Amino acid sequence: xxxxxxxxxxxxxxxxxxxxxxxxxxxxxxxxxxxxxxxxxxxxxxxxxxxxxxxxxxxxxxxxxxxxxxxxxxxxxxxxxxxxxxxxxxxxxxxxxxxxxxxxxxxxxxxxxxxxxxxxxxxxxxxxxxxxxxxxxxxxxxxxxxxxxxxxxxxxxxxxxxxxxxxxxxxxxxxxxxxxxxxxxxxxxxxxxxxxxxxxxxxxxxxxxxxxxxxxxxxxxxxxxxxxxxxxxxxxxxxxxxxxxxxxxxxxxxxxxxxxxxx
Amino acid sequence: xxxxxxxxxxxxxxxxxxxxxxxxxxxxxxxxxxxxxxxxxxxxxxxxxxxxxxxxxxxxxxxxxxxxxxxxxxxxxxxxxxxxxxxxxxxxxxxxxxxxxxxxxxxxxxxxxxxxxxxxxxxxxxxxxxxxxxxxxxxxxxxxxxxxxxxxxxxxxxxxxxxxxxxxxxxxxxxxxxxxxxxxxxxxxxxxxxxxxxxxxxxxxxxxxxxxxxxxxxxxxxxxxxxxxxxxxxxxxxxxxxxxxxxxxxxxxxxxxxxxxxxxxxxxxxxxxxxxxxxxxxxxxxxxx
Numbered sequence: 262x263x264x265x266x267x268x269x270x271x272x273x274x275x276x277x278x279x280x281x282x283x284x285x286x287x288x289x290x291x292x293x294x295x296x297x298x299x300x301x302x303x304x305x306x307x308x309x310x311x312x313x314x315x316x317x318x319x320x321x322x323x324x325x326x327x328x329x330x331x332x333x334x335x336x337x338x339x340x341x342x343x344x345x346x347x348x349x350x351x352x353x354x355x356x357x358x359x360x361x362x363x364x365x366x367x368x369x370x371x372x373x374x375x376x377x378x379x380x381x382x383x384x385x386x387x388x389x390x391x392x393x394x395x396x397x398x399x400x401x402x403x404x405x406x407x408x409x410x411x412x413x414x415x416x417x418x419x420x421x422x423x424x425x426x427x428x429x430x431x432x433x434x435x436x437x438x439x440x441x442x443x444x445x446x447x448x449x450x451x452x453x454x455x456x457x458x459x460x461x462x463x464x465x466x467x468x469x470x471x472x473x474x475x476x477x478x479x480x481x482x483x484x485x486x487x488x489x490x491x492x493x494x495x496x497x498x499x500x501x502x503x504x505x506x507x508x509x510x511x512x513x514x515x516x517x518x519x520x521x522x523x524x
Numbered sequence: 525x526x527x528x529x530x531x532x533x534x535x536x537x538x539x540x541x542x543x544x545x546x547x548x549x550x551x552x553x554x555x556x557x558x559x560x561x562x563x564x565x566x567x568x569x570x571x572x573x574x575x576x577x578x579x580x581x582x583x584x585x586x587x588x589x590x591x592x593x594x595x596x597x598x599x600x601x602x603x604x605x606x607x608x609x610x611x612x613x614x615x616x617x618x619x620x621x622x623x624x625x626x627x628x629x630x631x632x633x634x635x636x637x638x639x640x641x642x643x644x645x646x647x648x649x650x651x652x653x654x655x656x657x658x659x660x661x662x663x664x665x666x667x668x669x670x671x672x673x674x675x676x677x678x679x680x681x682x683x684x685x686x687x688x689x690x691x692x693x694x695x696x697x698x699x700x701x702x703x704x705x706x707x708x709x710x711x712x713x714x715x716x717x718x719x720x721x722x723x724x725x726x727x728x729x730x731x732x733x734x735x736x737x738x739x740x741x742x743x744x745x746x747x748x749x750x751x752x753x754x755x756x757x758x759x760x761x762x763x764x765x766x767x768x769x770x771x772x773x774x775x776x777x778x779x780x781x782x783x784x785x786x787x788x789x790x791x792x793x794x795x796x797x798x799x800x801x802x803x804x805x806x807x808x809x810x811x812x813x
Binding site for chain 1: 528531534535537538540541542544545546547548549550551552553554555556561608611612615616619622623625626628629630631632633634635636638639640642643644647648649650652653654656657664685689739742743745746747748749752753755763766770781782785786788789792793796
Protein backbone atom coordinates (compact mmCIF):
# COMPACT_ATOMS: atom_id res chain seq x y z
CA UNK A 262 0.00 0.00 0.00
CA UNK A 263 2.87 2.35 0.82
CA UNK A 264 4.46 1.79 -2.58
CA UNK A 265 1.13 2.66 -4.20
CA UNK A 266 0.96 5.92 -2.23
CA UNK A 267 4.51 6.76 -3.32
CA UNK A 268 3.57 6.05 -6.91
CA UNK A 269 0.59 8.42 -6.71
CA UNK A 270 2.78 11.08 -5.17
CA UNK A 271 5.22 10.63 -8.04
CA UNK A 272 2.34 10.84 -10.52
CA UNK A 273 1.12 14.09 -9.02
CA UNK A 274 4.61 15.59 -8.90
CA UNK A 275 5.44 14.58 -12.46
CA UNK A 276 2.23 15.76 -14.08
CA UNK A 277 0.47 18.22 -11.82
CA UNK A 278 3.47 20.11 -10.46
CA UNK A 279 4.23 21.99 -13.72
CA UNK A 280 0.80 23.65 -13.97
CA UNK A 281 0.95 24.46 -10.25
CA UNK A 282 4.35 26.09 -10.77
CA UNK A 283 2.90 28.05 -13.69
CA UNK A 284 0.16 29.27 -11.36
CA UNK A 285 2.69 30.32 -8.70
CA UNK A 286 4.86 32.04 -11.29
CA UNK A 287 1.83 33.94 -12.58
CA UNK A 288 1.48 35.66 -9.23
CA UNK A 289 5.17 35.98 -8.42
CA UNK A 290 6.57 38.87 -10.47
CA UNK A 291 10.07 38.40 -9.10
CA UNK A 292 10.84 34.77 -8.44
CA UNK A 293 14.55 34.60 -8.98
CA UNK A 294 17.41 32.33 -8.12
CA UNK A 295 18.06 31.19 -5.40
CA UNK A 296 14.56 31.50 -3.89
CA UNK A 297 12.88 28.11 -3.69
CA UNK A 298 9.67 29.87 -2.72
CA UNK A 299 8.96 33.32 -4.18
CA UNK A 300 9.44 36.15 -1.71
CA UNK A 301 7.02 38.58 -3.32
CA UNK A 302 3.58 38.08 -4.72
CA UNK A 303 1.66 40.42 -6.98
CA UNK A 304 -0.98 40.61 -9.63
CA UNK A 305 1.09 42.43 -12.27
CA UNK A 306 0.53 39.67 -14.81
CA UNK A 307 -3.22 39.82 -14.28
CA UNK A 308 -3.34 43.54 -14.94
CA UNK A 309 -1.18 43.01 -18.03
CA UNK A 310 -3.62 40.41 -19.34
CA UNK A 311 -6.46 42.78 -18.54
CA UNK A 312 -4.96 45.71 -20.48
CA UNK A 313 -4.14 43.37 -23.39
CA UNK A 314 -7.53 41.67 -23.27
CA UNK A 315 -8.57 42.74 -26.77
CA UNK A 316 -5.52 41.18 -28.42
CA UNK A 317 -5.76 38.07 -26.26
CA UNK A 318 -9.46 37.53 -26.87
CA UNK A 319 -9.05 38.16 -30.60
CA UNK A 320 -6.19 35.66 -30.93
CA UNK A 321 -7.97 33.07 -28.77
CA UNK A 322 -11.18 33.47 -30.79
CA UNK A 323 -9.25 33.17 -34.04
CA UNK A 324 -7.37 30.04 -32.88
CA UNK A 325 -10.60 28.55 -31.60
CA UNK A 326 -12.41 29.26 -34.87
CA UNK A 327 -9.80 27.79 -37.21
CA UNK A 328 -9.41 24.75 -34.95
CA UNK A 329 -13.16 24.07 -34.92
CA UNK A 330 -13.27 24.69 -38.68
CA UNK A 331 -10.50 22.08 -39.08
CA UNK A 332 -12.51 19.60 -36.97
CA UNK A 333 -15.63 20.10 -39.10
CA UNK A 334 -13.70 19.89 -42.37
CA UNK A 335 -11.93 16.67 -41.32
CA UNK A 336 -15.30 15.09 -40.45
CA UNK A 337 -16.65 16.02 -43.89
CA UNK A 338 -13.67 14.69 -45.81
CA UNK A 339 -13.18 11.45 -43.85
CA UNK A 340 -16.67 10.16 -43.06
CA UNK A 341 -17.28 8.38 -46.38
CA UNK A 342 -13.71 7.08 -46.76
CA UNK A 343 -13.92 5.76 -43.19
CA UNK A 344 -17.14 3.94 -44.07
CA UNK A 345 -15.45 2.36 -47.07
CA UNK A 346 -12.40 1.24 -45.07
CA UNK A 347 -14.56 -0.21 -42.31
CA UNK A 348 -16.95 -2.14 -44.54
CA UNK A 349 -15.45 -2.81 -47.95
CA UNK A 350 -12.36 -4.90 -48.34
CA UNK A 351 -10.80 -4.54 -51.74
CA UNK A 352 -7.38 -5.20 -53.15
CA UNK A 353 -4.90 -2.83 -51.59
CA UNK A 354 -7.39 -1.33 -49.14
CA UNK A 355 -5.09 -1.81 -46.16
CA UNK A 356 -2.17 -0.30 -48.06
CA UNK A 357 -4.29 2.65 -49.15
CA UNK A 358 -5.49 3.19 -45.60
CA UNK A 359 -1.90 3.20 -44.36
CA UNK A 360 -0.74 5.59 -47.08
CA UNK A 361 -3.57 7.97 -46.25
CA UNK A 362 -2.27 8.19 -42.67
CA UNK A 363 1.03 9.61 -43.89
CA UNK A 364 0.25 13.34 -43.45
CA UNK A 365 -0.07 12.91 -39.68
CA UNK A 366 2.92 10.65 -39.39
CA UNK A 367 5.51 12.38 -41.54
CA UNK A 368 7.00 15.67 -40.37
CA UNK A 369 4.58 18.41 -41.39
CA UNK A 370 7.45 20.69 -42.35
CA UNK A 371 8.40 18.46 -45.27
CA UNK A 372 5.15 19.02 -47.15
CA UNK A 373 4.09 22.37 -45.68
CA UNK A 374 7.01 24.30 -47.11
CA UNK A 375 6.33 22.97 -50.59
CA UNK A 376 2.60 23.51 -50.11
CA UNK A 377 3.41 27.08 -49.14
CA UNK A 378 4.49 27.68 -52.74
CA UNK A 379 1.23 26.19 -54.06
CA UNK A 380 -0.72 28.36 -51.64
CA UNK A 381 1.19 31.47 -52.73
CA UNK A 382 0.37 30.76 -56.36
CA UNK A 383 -3.31 30.10 -55.66
CA UNK A 384 -3.76 33.00 -53.25
CA UNK A 385 -4.47 30.71 -50.28
CA UNK A 386 -1.46 31.75 -48.24
CA UNK A 387 -1.98 34.35 -45.50
CA UNK A 388 -5.65 33.45 -45.46
CA UNK A 389 -8.00 31.81 -42.99
CA UNK A 390 -9.14 29.23 -45.56
CA UNK A 391 -5.56 28.30 -46.45
CA UNK A 392 -4.75 27.81 -42.78
CA UNK A 393 -7.78 25.57 -42.20
CA UNK A 394 -6.82 23.54 -45.28
CA UNK A 395 -3.23 22.94 -44.16
CA UNK A 396 -4.30 22.10 -40.57
CA UNK A 397 -6.92 19.66 -41.89
CA UNK A 398 -4.39 18.03 -44.19
CA UNK A 399 -2.06 17.47 -41.26
CA UNK A 400 -4.72 16.18 -38.88
CA UNK A 401 -7.39 14.34 -40.92
CA UNK A 402 -5.68 10.95 -40.33
CA UNK A 403 -6.70 11.08 -36.64
CA UNK A 404 -10.32 11.60 -37.67
CA UNK A 405 -10.07 8.90 -40.33
CA UNK A 406 -8.74 6.40 -37.77
CA UNK A 407 -11.37 7.31 -35.19
CA UNK A 408 -14.29 7.14 -37.63
CA UNK A 409 -13.06 3.87 -39.17
CA UNK A 410 -12.88 2.36 -35.68
CA UNK A 411 -16.36 3.73 -34.99
CA UNK A 412 -17.85 2.23 -38.14
CA UNK A 413 -16.22 -1.12 -37.34
CA UNK A 414 -17.50 -1.02 -33.75
CA UNK A 415 -21.22 -0.90 -34.52
CA UNK A 416 -21.32 -2.72 -37.83
CA UNK A 417 -23.39 -2.23 -40.95
CA UNK A 418 -26.70 -3.64 -39.65
CA UNK A 419 -28.08 -0.33 -38.37
CA UNK A 420 -27.69 1.32 -41.77
CA UNK A 421 -29.19 -1.66 -43.61
CA UNK A 422 -32.10 -1.75 -41.19
CA UNK A 423 -32.71 1.96 -41.62
CA UNK A 424 -32.64 1.67 -45.41
CA UNK A 425 -35.02 -1.29 -45.27
CA UNK A 426 -37.42 0.85 -43.29
CA UNK A 427 -37.40 3.33 -46.16
CA UNK A 428 -34.93 6.00 -44.99
CA UNK A 429 -32.90 7.60 -47.75
CA UNK A 430 -29.15 7.97 -47.85
CA UNK A 431 -28.96 11.31 -46.05
CA UNK A 432 -31.61 10.46 -43.50
CA UNK A 433 -29.75 7.26 -42.60
CA UNK A 434 -26.54 9.26 -42.32
CA UNK A 435 -27.91 12.03 -40.15
CA UNK A 436 -30.40 10.19 -37.96
CA UNK A 437 -28.75 6.78 -37.61
CA UNK A 438 -25.05 6.78 -38.39
CA UNK A 439 -23.96 10.15 -37.01
CA UNK A 440 -25.48 9.64 -33.53
CA UNK A 441 -23.87 6.20 -33.34
CA UNK A 442 -20.56 7.68 -34.44
CA UNK A 443 -20.69 10.45 -31.86
CA UNK A 444 -18.13 8.92 -29.47
CA UNK A 445 -15.70 8.45 -32.37
CA UNK A 446 -16.31 11.96 -33.64
CA UNK A 447 -15.56 13.29 -30.16
CA UNK A 448 -12.35 11.29 -29.76
CA UNK A 449 -11.11 12.13 -33.26
CA UNK A 450 -12.26 15.75 -32.98
CA UNK A 451 -10.46 16.13 -29.66
CA UNK A 452 -7.14 15.28 -31.26
CA UNK A 453 -7.74 17.37 -34.39
CA UNK A 454 -8.71 20.32 -32.21
CA UNK A 455 -5.67 19.98 -29.95
CA UNK A 456 -3.26 19.57 -32.85
CA UNK A 457 -4.67 22.63 -34.61
CA UNK A 458 -5.06 24.78 -31.52
CA UNK A 459 -1.52 24.26 -30.28
CA UNK A 460 0.19 24.38 -33.67
CA UNK A 461 2.67 27.21 -33.97
CA UNK A 462 4.82 26.64 -37.05
CA UNK A 463 2.15 26.00 -39.71
CA UNK A 464 0.10 28.92 -38.46
CA UNK A 465 3.16 31.09 -38.75
CA UNK A 466 4.05 29.75 -42.22
CA UNK A 467 0.64 29.65 -43.89
CA UNK A 468 -1.20 32.25 -41.77
CA UNK A 469 1.77 34.54 -42.31
CA UNK A 470 0.94 36.65 -39.27
CA UNK A 471 -2.26 37.81 -41.02
CA UNK A 472 -4.46 35.25 -39.30
CA UNK A 473 -4.24 35.95 -35.56
CA UNK A 474 -3.40 32.95 -33.38
CA UNK A 475 -2.92 32.47 -29.67
CA UNK A 476 0.23 30.37 -30.17
CA UNK A 477 1.68 33.22 -32.24
CA UNK A 478 0.66 35.73 -29.57
CA UNK A 479 2.18 33.65 -26.78
CA UNK A 480 5.45 32.70 -28.45
CA UNK A 481 7.46 35.95 -27.99
CA UNK A 482 6.70 35.89 -24.24
CA UNK A 483 8.14 32.40 -23.80
CA UNK A 484 11.55 33.60 -24.88
CA UNK A 485 11.42 36.85 -22.94
CA UNK A 486 12.35 37.59 -19.36
CA UNK A 487 8.67 38.14 -18.53
CA UNK A 488 8.31 34.72 -16.93
CA UNK A 489 5.32 35.76 -14.85
CA UNK A 490 3.29 36.94 -17.84
CA UNK A 491 4.41 33.97 -19.96
CA UNK A 492 3.24 31.60 -17.20
CA UNK A 493 -0.20 33.15 -16.96
CA UNK A 494 -0.59 33.14 -20.75
CA UNK A 495 0.42 29.45 -20.89
CA UNK A 496 -2.19 28.67 -18.23
CA UNK A 497 -4.80 30.42 -20.39
CA UNK A 498 -3.65 28.16 -23.24
CA UNK A 499 -4.50 25.11 -21.08
CA UNK A 500 -7.80 26.55 -19.99
CA UNK A 501 -9.47 26.71 -23.42
CA UNK A 502 -9.26 23.00 -24.37
CA UNK A 503 -9.94 22.05 -20.74
CA UNK A 504 -13.20 24.02 -20.67
CA UNK A 505 -14.16 22.81 -24.12
CA UNK A 506 -13.67 19.13 -23.22
CA UNK A 507 -15.48 19.60 -19.92
CA UNK A 508 -18.40 21.13 -21.81
CA UNK A 509 -18.46 18.26 -24.31
CA UNK A 510 -18.36 15.71 -21.49
CA UNK A 511 -21.35 17.32 -19.77
CA UNK A 512 -23.23 17.65 -23.07
CA UNK A 513 -22.59 14.00 -23.97
CA UNK A 514 -23.76 12.72 -20.60
CA UNK A 515 -27.01 14.63 -20.99
CA UNK A 516 -27.34 13.56 -24.60
CA UNK A 517 -26.94 9.87 -23.81
CA UNK A 518 -29.35 10.13 -20.91
CA UNK A 519 -32.00 11.71 -23.12
CA UNK A 520 -31.54 9.01 -25.71
CA UNK A 521 -31.42 6.23 -23.11
CA UNK A 522 -28.05 5.06 -24.34
CA UNK A 523 -25.88 3.34 -21.79
CA UNK A 524 -22.18 3.79 -22.07
CA UNK B 525 -17.94 -2.35 -61.94
CA UNK B 526 -20.59 -0.01 -60.60
CA UNK B 527 -19.49 -0.94 -57.11
CA UNK B 528 -15.87 0.09 -57.61
CA UNK B 529 -16.98 3.44 -59.06
CA UNK B 530 -19.03 3.96 -55.91
CA UNK B 531 -16.02 3.14 -53.73
CA UNK B 532 -13.82 5.55 -55.65
CA UNK B 533 -16.47 8.25 -55.37
CA UNK B 534 -16.72 7.74 -51.62
CA UNK B 535 -12.96 7.86 -51.20
CA UNK B 536 -12.57 11.04 -53.24
CA UNK B 537 -13.11 13.62 -50.44
CA UNK B 538 -9.98 12.52 -48.63
CA UNK B 539 -8.03 12.31 -51.88
CA UNK B 540 -8.36 16.06 -52.38
CA UNK B 541 -6.17 17.22 -49.46
CA UNK B 542 -3.95 14.18 -49.83
CA UNK B 543 -3.18 14.82 -53.51
CA UNK B 544 -3.39 18.59 -53.78
CA UNK B 545 -1.79 19.64 -50.52
CA UNK B 546 0.23 16.73 -49.11
CA UNK B 547 1.55 15.12 -52.31
CA UNK B 548 1.91 18.33 -54.26
CA UNK B 549 3.69 19.84 -51.26
CA UNK B 550 6.21 17.01 -51.22
CA UNK B 551 6.70 17.14 -55.00
CA UNK B 552 7.34 20.88 -54.81
CA UNK B 553 9.77 20.43 -51.92
CA UNK B 554 11.63 17.88 -54.06
CA UNK B 555 11.60 20.12 -57.16
CA UNK B 556 12.77 23.15 -55.25
CA UNK B 557 15.58 21.10 -53.72
CA UNK B 558 16.79 20.68 -57.32
CA UNK B 559 16.43 24.40 -57.95
CA UNK B 560 13.24 24.11 -60.00
CA UNK B 561 10.02 26.14 -59.63
CA UNK B 562 11.71 28.75 -57.53
CA UNK B 563 10.25 32.13 -58.40
CA UNK B 564 12.25 32.34 -61.65
CA UNK B 565 15.63 31.58 -60.07
CA UNK B 566 17.85 29.64 -62.47
CA UNK B 567 20.55 27.24 -61.30
CA UNK B 568 23.39 25.92 -63.46
CA UNK B 569 23.83 22.83 -61.33
CA UNK B 570 20.62 21.15 -60.21
CA UNK B 571 22.42 19.18 -57.52
CA UNK B 572 24.10 22.20 -55.97
CA UNK B 573 21.98 22.04 -52.78
CA UNK B 574 22.79 18.38 -52.16
CA UNK B 575 26.49 18.89 -52.98
CA UNK B 576 26.50 21.87 -50.65
CA UNK B 577 24.89 19.78 -47.92
CA UNK B 578 26.86 16.57 -48.23
CA UNK B 579 30.22 18.32 -48.18
CA UNK B 580 29.49 20.27 -44.99
CA UNK B 581 30.47 18.79 -41.65
CA UNK B 582 27.67 20.58 -39.78
CA UNK B 583 25.14 18.60 -41.76
CA UNK B 584 26.45 15.27 -40.46
CA UNK B 585 26.70 16.62 -36.92
CA UNK B 586 23.18 17.96 -37.13
CA UNK B 587 21.84 14.71 -38.56
CA UNK B 588 23.55 12.70 -35.83
CA UNK B 589 22.24 15.03 -33.11
CA UNK B 590 18.71 14.87 -34.55
CA UNK B 591 18.78 11.06 -34.62
CA UNK B 592 20.23 10.97 -31.11
CA UNK B 593 17.62 13.35 -29.67
CA UNK B 594 14.74 11.61 -31.47
CA UNK B 595 15.89 8.17 -30.38
CA UNK B 596 16.40 8.99 -26.71
CA UNK B 597 13.25 11.11 -26.48
CA UNK B 598 11.23 8.22 -27.87
CA UNK B 599 12.96 5.57 -25.79
CA UNK B 600 12.54 7.48 -22.52
CA UNK B 601 8.93 8.39 -23.34
CA UNK B 602 8.11 4.75 -24.00
CA UNK B 603 9.85 3.54 -20.85
CA UNK B 604 8.19 6.11 -18.59
CA UNK B 605 4.84 5.67 -20.35
CA UNK B 606 4.89 1.89 -19.90
CA UNK B 607 6.05 2.20 -16.29
CA UNK B 608 3.33 4.70 -15.40
CA UNK B 609 0.47 3.00 -17.23
CA UNK B 610 1.37 -0.40 -15.75
CA UNK B 611 1.37 1.08 -12.26
CA UNK B 612 -1.90 2.95 -12.82
CA UNK B 613 -3.44 -0.29 -14.06
CA UNK B 614 -2.37 -2.10 -10.90
CA UNK B 615 -3.84 0.54 -8.56
CA UNK B 616 -6.97 -0.45 -6.66
CA UNK B 617 -10.16 0.81 -8.30
CA UNK B 618 -10.63 3.59 -5.77
CA UNK B 619 -7.18 5.04 -6.48
CA UNK B 620 -7.31 4.80 -10.26
CA UNK B 621 -8.89 8.25 -10.51
CA UNK B 622 -5.51 9.84 -9.82
CA UNK B 623 -4.35 8.50 -13.16
CA UNK B 624 -6.26 11.33 -14.82
CA UNK B 625 -3.47 13.82 -13.99
CA UNK B 626 -1.33 12.06 -16.58
CA UNK B 627 -3.56 13.66 -19.22
CA UNK B 628 -2.38 17.19 -18.41
CA UNK B 629 0.52 17.39 -20.90
CA UNK B 630 -1.82 16.27 -23.68
CA UNK B 631 -3.51 19.66 -23.72
CA UNK B 632 -0.24 21.52 -23.24
CA UNK B 633 1.10 22.88 -26.55
CA UNK B 634 4.63 21.87 -27.57
CA UNK B 635 5.87 25.41 -27.12
CA UNK B 636 4.46 25.26 -23.56
CA UNK B 637 6.42 22.09 -22.84
CA UNK B 638 9.57 23.87 -24.00
CA UNK B 639 8.78 26.79 -21.72
CA UNK B 640 8.37 24.46 -18.72
CA UNK B 641 11.84 23.04 -19.33
CA UNK B 642 13.22 26.58 -19.28
CA UNK B 643 11.42 27.30 -15.98
CA UNK B 644 12.60 24.11 -14.31
CA UNK B 645 16.00 23.33 -15.76
CA UNK B 646 17.71 26.62 -16.58
CA UNK B 647 20.67 27.58 -14.44
CA UNK B 648 18.54 30.16 -12.65
CA UNK B 649 15.51 27.87 -12.66
CA UNK B 650 13.58 26.01 -10.01
CA UNK B 651 15.73 22.89 -9.82
CA UNK B 652 18.85 25.01 -9.65
CA UNK B 653 17.38 26.99 -6.72
CA UNK B 654 16.30 23.78 -5.04
CA UNK B 655 19.69 22.12 -5.40
CA UNK B 656 21.41 25.20 -3.98
CA UNK B 657 19.01 25.23 -1.04
CA UNK B 658 19.77 21.55 -0.45
CA UNK B 659 23.48 22.28 -0.65
CA UNK B 660 24.04 20.12 -3.74
CA UNK B 661 25.30 22.98 -5.87
CA UNK B 662 27.06 26.09 -4.68
CA UNK B 663 25.83 28.60 -7.23
CA UNK B 664 24.27 29.24 -10.60
CA UNK B 665 27.35 28.13 -12.54
CA UNK B 666 27.61 24.95 -10.54
CA UNK B 667 24.29 23.65 -11.90
CA UNK B 668 24.73 21.47 -15.00
CA UNK B 669 24.09 23.28 -18.26
CA UNK B 670 21.05 21.36 -19.40
CA UNK B 671 19.79 24.18 -21.58
CA UNK B 672 21.77 24.79 -24.77
CA UNK B 673 23.65 21.56 -24.13
CA UNK B 674 25.53 19.84 -26.92
CA UNK B 675 23.43 16.73 -26.49
CA UNK B 676 20.03 18.42 -26.81
CA UNK B 677 19.15 17.37 -23.23
CA UNK B 678 16.62 20.19 -22.92
CA UNK B 679 14.85 19.05 -26.08
CA UNK B 680 14.78 15.45 -24.87
CA UNK B 681 13.27 16.48 -21.52
CA UNK B 682 10.53 18.55 -23.18
CA UNK B 683 9.74 15.76 -25.65
CA UNK B 684 9.50 13.18 -22.87
CA UNK B 685 7.15 15.33 -20.79
CA UNK B 686 4.94 15.99 -23.80
CA UNK B 687 4.90 12.44 -25.20
CA UNK B 688 4.72 10.24 -22.12
CA UNK B 689 0.92 10.78 -21.82
CA UNK B 690 0.47 9.68 -25.42
CA UNK B 691 2.30 6.44 -24.63
CA UNK B 692 0.18 6.03 -21.48
CA UNK B 693 -3.09 6.39 -23.44
CA UNK B 694 -2.03 3.86 -26.06
CA UNK B 695 -0.51 1.32 -23.65
CA UNK B 696 -3.32 1.60 -21.10
CA UNK B 697 -5.88 0.70 -23.77
CA UNK B 698 -4.04 -2.59 -24.32
CA UNK B 699 -3.60 -3.22 -20.58
CA UNK B 700 -7.36 -2.87 -20.09
CA UNK B 701 -7.83 -5.89 -22.35
CA UNK B 702 -5.23 -7.92 -20.48
CA UNK B 703 -6.61 -10.45 -18.05
CA UNK B 704 -5.64 -9.58 -14.50
CA UNK B 705 -5.97 -13.25 -13.53
CA UNK B 706 -2.85 -14.03 -15.53
CA UNK B 707 -0.87 -11.99 -13.06
CA UNK B 708 -2.67 -13.41 -10.03
CA UNK B 709 -1.96 -16.93 -11.24
CA UNK B 710 1.69 -16.18 -11.88
CA UNK B 711 1.96 -14.58 -8.48
CA UNK B 712 0.36 -17.58 -6.77
CA UNK B 713 2.80 -19.85 -8.56
CA UNK B 714 5.59 -17.82 -7.01
CA UNK B 715 6.69 -15.48 -9.80
CA UNK B 716 8.41 -12.32 -8.60
CA UNK B 717 7.02 -8.89 -9.61
CA UNK B 718 9.96 -8.39 -11.97
CA UNK B 719 9.42 -11.77 -13.57
CA UNK B 720 5.70 -11.06 -13.98
CA UNK B 721 6.45 -7.78 -15.71
CA UNK B 722 9.10 -9.07 -18.08
CA UNK B 723 7.56 -12.46 -18.86
CA UNK B 724 3.84 -11.64 -19.00
CA UNK B 725 3.15 -7.93 -19.31
CA UNK B 726 5.95 -6.80 -21.59
CA UNK B 727 5.37 -9.46 -24.29
CA UNK B 728 1.67 -8.53 -24.36
CA UNK B 729 2.57 -4.87 -24.78
CA UNK B 730 5.29 -5.30 -27.40
CA UNK B 731 3.12 -4.67 -30.51
CA UNK B 732 1.75 -1.39 -29.18
CA UNK B 733 5.20 -0.37 -27.90
CA UNK B 734 6.64 -0.85 -31.40
CA UNK B 735 3.89 1.18 -32.99
CA UNK B 736 4.07 4.00 -30.48
CA UNK B 737 7.85 4.11 -30.62
CA UNK B 738 7.89 4.56 -34.37
CA UNK B 739 5.15 7.21 -34.29
CA UNK B 740 6.97 9.36 -31.73
CA UNK B 741 10.36 8.73 -33.27
CA UNK B 742 9.24 10.04 -36.65
CA UNK B 743 7.49 12.94 -34.98
CA UNK B 744 10.54 13.89 -32.93
CA UNK B 745 12.80 13.50 -35.92
CA UNK B 746 11.09 16.30 -37.81
CA UNK B 747 9.68 18.38 -34.98
CA UNK B 748 10.44 22.06 -34.95
CA UNK B 749 8.56 23.81 -32.18
CA UNK B 750 10.29 22.50 -29.06
CA UNK B 751 13.85 23.02 -30.42
CA UNK B 752 12.78 26.46 -31.61
CA UNK B 753 11.48 27.61 -28.20
CA UNK B 754 14.51 26.24 -26.43
CA UNK B 755 16.88 27.95 -28.83
CA UNK B 756 19.62 25.64 -29.93
CA UNK B 757 23.34 25.83 -29.90
CA UNK B 758 25.34 24.86 -32.99
CA UNK B 759 24.94 22.62 -34.91
CA UNK B 760 21.29 22.44 -33.83
CA UNK B 761 18.65 20.05 -35.08
CA UNK B 762 17.92 19.62 -38.78
CA UNK B 763 14.51 21.32 -38.51
CA UNK B 764 16.14 24.46 -37.10
CA UNK B 765 18.59 24.43 -40.02
CA UNK B 766 15.66 24.23 -42.44
CA UNK B 767 14.12 27.26 -40.77
CA UNK B 768 17.41 29.19 -41.00
CA UNK B 769 17.84 28.45 -44.68
CA UNK B 770 14.18 29.09 -45.48
CA UNK B 771 13.63 32.37 -43.64
CA UNK B 772 16.95 33.84 -42.63
CA UNK B 773 19.19 33.34 -45.61
CA UNK B 774 19.15 34.52 -49.22
CA UNK B 775 16.33 33.19 -51.41
CA UNK B 776 18.91 31.66 -53.77
CA UNK B 777 19.91 29.29 -50.95
CA UNK B 778 16.36 28.01 -50.47
CA UNK B 779 17.13 24.73 -52.32
CA UNK B 780 19.39 23.84 -49.36
CA UNK B 781 16.42 24.12 -46.98
CA UNK B 782 14.39 21.94 -49.31
CA UNK B 783 17.23 19.40 -49.62
CA UNK B 784 17.37 19.06 -45.81
CA UNK B 785 13.61 18.55 -45.83
CA UNK B 786 14.04 15.79 -48.41
CA UNK B 787 16.59 14.10 -46.16
CA UNK B 788 14.13 14.32 -43.24
CA UNK B 789 11.35 13.03 -45.48
CA UNK B 790 13.30 10.05 -46.81
CA UNK B 791 14.49 9.08 -43.34
CA UNK B 792 10.93 9.30 -42.06
CA UNK B 793 9.57 7.29 -44.98
CA UNK B 794 11.91 4.48 -44.02
CA UNK B 795 10.43 4.47 -40.53
CA UNK B 796 6.89 4.69 -41.86
CA UNK B 797 7.64 1.61 -43.93
CA UNK B 798 8.62 -0.21 -40.77
CA UNK B 799 5.52 1.18 -39.08
CA UNK B 800 3.23 -0.20 -41.78
CA UNK B 801 4.90 -3.58 -41.44
CA UNK B 802 4.28 -3.56 -37.73
CA UNK B 803 0.71 -2.31 -37.89
CA UNK B 804 -0.33 -4.90 -40.46
CA UNK B 805 0.30 -7.52 -37.82
CA UNK B 806 -2.11 -5.98 -35.36
CA UNK B 807 -5.66 -7.23 -35.44
CA UNK B 808 -7.91 -4.77 -37.25
CA UNK B 809 -10.29 -4.53 -34.31
CA UNK B 810 -7.51 -3.46 -32.00
CA UNK B 811 -6.72 -0.43 -34.05
CA UNK B 812 -8.63 2.07 -32.05
CA UNK B 813 -7.22 5.48 -31.55
